[in-house]
Amino acid sequence: MRVNKIIPYGRQSIDELDILEINKVLNSDWLTQGPVVTHFEQALSEYCSAAYAVACTNATAALYVACLALGITVNDIVWTSPNTFLSSANCARFCGAQIDFVDIDEKTYNLCPDKLEAKLLTAEKLDKLPKIIIPVHFAGQSCDMKKIHQLAKKFNFHIIEDASHAIGATYLDKRIGCCQYSDITIFSFHPVKIITTGEGGAALTNSKEIAEKIRLYITHGMTRDSKKMENPSNDLWYYEQIELGFNYRITDIHCALGLSQLKKIDTFIRKRHELVARYNEGLKYLPLTLPYQHPDTYSSFHLYVICLMAEYKNKTRAQLFNELRQANIGVNVHYIPVHTQPYYKKFGFQWGDFPVSEDYYHRTITLPLYPGLSYEQQDTIISIIKNILT
């Protein structure tokens, strides 16, 4: 069995309304730095119940400026999960900070709060406590933020939630992005994520000071706010550069798409849940561990990850993966543990350092999941997997 056209693991859902909204911007006075960026930011902060939202070029840039806004320098240490995309760790390295990892929980695949606590106690004795922890809401399911937040108070670190997978998800009935248990939350609007702007990202916070710093860093470090200037002036052309910043601005074109997508987000996520229920049903008697859902969370289901049971020896993960790819099913793997990347090995990390992440990685495959995936396509995927595994 083979499908004619490759079914990707994730893809955007664009409709006529999205195109209409983009066209409106193209016919307007501003392509960038116009009113639509502000509208999108307001809509994001409202949707998530956060005081401030700053949109920018992508989540990688947002993670970086979030670290800068929290004052990360070469003297600091940042910890994140090994089971994430490179950016969650790279953002600390951009600042010259030292990076370390905390292994994941066997069930949720999220940063494990117990391992975090144990590692903090050791780090305290060595006087090597991290300044920031970056929990990643893997596949769209929230980390145990209450516990991580308690530890933050005890060990005095900041929290940046990498919620690139998790816009629209909830934790204890509040939306991810409300920053109840963190300083800053980051979203990605890459086309495979829950909603898209093409490229795009955002940082949400309840701190005015942090929001202003982030805004400064994404616009060259320049300000037109006389209260922030060294030599305030009434001259209308006057601005001052008070920090070393970047051009990480997003455009009105991107944000028009973002605004239009945000209107459909809950429908998108409901559709993802429907498809997840069908996968769970169709795959339940196979030698697979299916996604565990913690009762405190409502996932946005960015990813549907299956994990070959350790006891199952008839086929390797690579065999299953290759056979699915041969059948034109665009499966993927999330994630190669970040500490095993050649760049990070240079700092002394090696295979064996974070065994749960590594064992998970060796047995896992991400199946196609996105709102436009049809039941028919999904049934074909399920049949193909059944054929391979039984």
Ligand SMILES: *Cc1c(COP(=O)(O)O)cnc(C)c1O
């Ligand atoms: C996609 C992703 C990013 C990076 O997002 P961009 O918007 O592409 O920069 C960062 N962290 C995680 C966990 C992601 O999945």
